[in-house]
Amino acid sequence: MSAARWLLALLANALLATPWAGAAWALDDPAARMRKTVLDNGLTLLTLEDRATPAASLQVWVKVGSGDEARYTGIAHLFEHMMFRGTKRLGPEAHERLIEARGGRVNAFTSRDVTVYFGDVTSEHLPLVIELEAERLRHLDMSAESLESEREVVLEERRFRTEDSPQGRLFEALMALAFQAHPYRHPTIGWRSDIEKVDVETCRRFFETYYAPNNLVVAVAGDFDSEEVIELVRRHFGPLEAAERIPRNPTVEPVQQGERRSTVHFGVRAPLFAAAWHAPPSGHADAEALDVASLILSSGRTSRLYRRLVYEEQQALSAVGSYWELQNAGVFYASAGVRPDADVAKVERLFFEEIDRLRDEPVTEAELDKAKRGLEVDLVNGLATAHALASRIGRDFVTFGEVRPLEQRLEAIRAVTAADVQRVARTWLVPERRSVVHLVAPPAAAADGAGE
């Protein structure tokens, strides 16, 4: 958030005297104590001491995701798997086994914008996590054999998450429909044919291109001494060589000119409905108002979608709408699980009536207050563990180049008005820029199910 916007938010809050204005809100933001260290090779290290927990979380945020892919979709994610397949000194999966044997948790995830590796341990094991992360960045050992084995694992993951999953198929179809030019259209796990064909050389080039220290942010939170962690990181990550430049995808999604629709056939008993509107990317001034709209639509039994679709009309088992911000674009995502005996077209109509209502009339003050309070509580809950703290500083820094102070975020949330919510709904949630997918049983299977 820009300084100007921050100031505006503050002013607005002071003028509006929201219900919180009088409440003593003395939340200590641990991120205020965060230290930032930039190594000579460009690696950014963020350390946040929190001595009230026995745990420590170290996260390596790599600024590459499936949105950076060219030619082979899924390589960012497949490569993430390869990072666990051993180094010149350590065998396949040894990294994970070593930390597991000390009771720690190890995992990684890939999104459209980032790849994140983490180790959560009781704090006496933090030095091991630091050395292991540096080890694979400096001495990764990829072989054709390990790639073959991991390729099969990823294909199993694709079957599990997407091909045999109604939700997975629905979401894959929706993103491929909403984006036509930008690589965000591709599933992060990749299309099957690409996963089947990618080779070791391509993986190696991908690694050399994106896994440079000046493309990494290391975030550490929990019980440790910053000086000592900084020294260890300097020692073990310092020898990495910076890349001259990190290539970025130039594509900008053209403005959508009219609704898009698609149907997916899959043998389900309960059809699914989903829609996506193009929305602004991370850091946009409308973010908080879109978040507030999300909560008014979807949070709790009093939310509009629950009340209308699930409770009153009894057409859906669930219904949500939420703002999903990405680095280079955003999506307002809607989905509903249709009751087996209900009609997906009717669910869509009811859903869009609620979206229309958001555009046509201002939300009530009670709804506004409730949504803001929900966001406020979410922020507090996000401070509860070392892992959550490291995630917050890592994500914020990678996305915004700074860690947004809690107070600033609270003020921005509190500044949202009913008029703001209506304005962003009118700006973004328009029929011309939405994509709609129905996932239903193929006609034959539907008849089969009906005859049961």
Add this chain to the structure above:
Amino acid sequence: MIARLAPAIAAAFLFACAAFQPTPAWERPPPPPREGPVVEAAALRRAELPNGLRVIVLEDHRLPRAALGVTARRGAGLESPGQAGLASFTAELMERGAGDRDTLELAAVVDRIGASLSAGASFDETSVGVAGLSRDLDTLFEVLADVVLRPRFDAAEAGRVRAETLAALERAKDDPGDLARMAFARALYPDHRYGRRLSGEPETVARLDAAQARAFHARVLSPGNAVFYATGDVDAEDVLARVEAAFGAWQPAAVPEPGSAPAAQAPTGRRIVIVDRPELGQAQIRVGHEGIARRDERRIAASLMSRVLGAGGFSSRLMSRIRAEEGLTYSVGSSFVLRRHPGPFGVATFTRVPEVRRVVDILLEELERIRSEPPVAQELANAQSQSAGRFALSLETSEAVAGSLVDLDVHGLPEDSLDTFRGRVRAVTAEEVAQVAQDLVHPERVAIVVVGPAEAPSRWSGPRSPTQDGSASAAKKRRSRFAARRASRARACACAPPPAPPLPRRAPARPARAPPPTAPGRTRGRGW
């Protein structure tokens, strides 16, 4: 709240060593664990009201939050198979109107303060919890007391809940993992409540109504059968006064006897159950049999054995072989589901259809091998340090600690179990682990469940023939019974499946490692 475990000096020393040693950290001996009491005595307050309600208050002033709840020591285990779903139905109805408020009025009070309210049942307990900011403690208490003491059990709401549950049960058939889990439970417990889904089956749910829920509530929720807990930024004295005011007049009642144990099975051999899902490219697989009860003295040795077998992530034999070496799956795991009576023990995984037979063979081999080649010293030591370390991480928040204390109370286990847990883990010997493998793992009489396209038997041919002792025909019978049913008839359904997964707001995560598929059932999975 969670005690700082050792002086900072020790940490400084360790870091200094790490900085100057040339050998990599993984070749140096692990630093000594920094362990102190899990629960600081000064933060914990226990009490009991005259009406028998036990009270646990755990202060934690790190964040301005508060969580409180009431848990009764009985749940779906009280139901007969024909009533399956009553406890969950009752809990759901408790959220639908209480005191002066109907469903939406109650929800409005909760949503207005950004709090959460949830009532639910497991086989062993029925519970209500609220959580929010500590400055809203008045409202949190008011809502909790209304939901626990004064639920309305409105007939129209009962109709809604019944219809929603039936729809959710139908939708659960779209989830292959859920189909596998329930077919496995039914194979293990054909005549016992554990063989039916927690939320019930269509034919039992269809018969539930508000009067039954009201009766179940009256029977299960009474002060002598319940524990109250509160944790977070609260003052113990203040909480005790509020508990007295809110729950002091709650009338004692007889505590119901727990539900019956499953009849001892006399399994004669392997059983095979196939749930036909023609549209799947990947088959879900479950292999196992009945396990042990929550209070079984062997539970820690059993959990360590299970870690070596399949519950220990990449350190486990199953994950090493099936995923890391052979690339046959994305995830595999083993587990004991610990309940009042012995819950399922089993291994769970999934693989592409042509590899089903190979994977089932490997699962059976490894179940045999954990008996014939029990964990060696290094495997056991790994499992022990893994168990002790993960324990500390799992109790990072006071909500988790309070939840564990309640769990101990529900099962009548010693109050200091959390503090003694790591010592008990380290005391387990290789002989004990070898013995539990002998006593608790029986590959010769497992149930094998496969969810996938049955019409492609030539593609995966099914597991190798069952043992010779007459079970082959039983297996064949079962198989044909299940294969003959269309997928839609397979025993399915779930405790309400989650709503369409809202996308994580910032980044839809795609973890490299899935959590192991919760093998044979849902569990709180706590062995202490």
